Each structure stands twice: as C-alpha cells, then as structure tokens.
Amino acid sequence: MVNRHEGNSGAAGFPVRTCIYPGCDRPAVPAHPAGGPQPAFCDRDDHNALTAHLERMRRQRG
Numbered sequence: 531m532v533n534r535h536e537g538n539s540g541a542a543g544f545p546v547r548t549c550i551y552p553g554c555d556r557p558a559v560p561a562h563p564a565g566g567p568q569p570a571f572c573d574r575d576d577h578n579a580l581t582a583h584l585e586r587m588r589r590q591r592g
C-alpha cells in the first residue's frame with residue numbers, strides 16, 4: 531500500500547497549501563484569480579514571512 535503524504539489535494543485536484551507559519555495548520559489563502567503565485571500564509575494578519583521567521587527563531591531557542 532502506498533501512503534504518501536505530500537500535501538492535501540482539493541476536491542478539484544488543485545493542491546491545497548497550508549500556512550507555513552510554525553504550528554499553523556490553516557489553509558493558505560488562494561492565489562489571486564488574476565494570476566500570480568499562491569501566498570504561503572493563511573489569512574491571519576500576523577502570519578507573514580517576518581512573523582514566521584521570528585517565531586521559528588523563538589522556537590529554536592526553546
């Protein structure tokens with residue numbers, strides 16, 4: 531039996547990204563309909579590249 535865990539898939543077959551903020555398992559916001567890359571974070575205002583970086587550093591220190 532093959533049981534791969536490489537991310538979830540939406541009903542339409544599109545991969546559903548999960549917010550990369552440490553400890554956050556909310557789905558990332560969808561890509562803009564007009565195009566462009568899908569954001570890596572969910573719709574929380576405090577989840578962005580900067581806060582994720584700070585949280586990772588904080589967790590590393592324990």
Ligand SMILES: [Zn+2]
Binds near residue numbers: 549555571572574
């Ligand atoms: Zn998040």
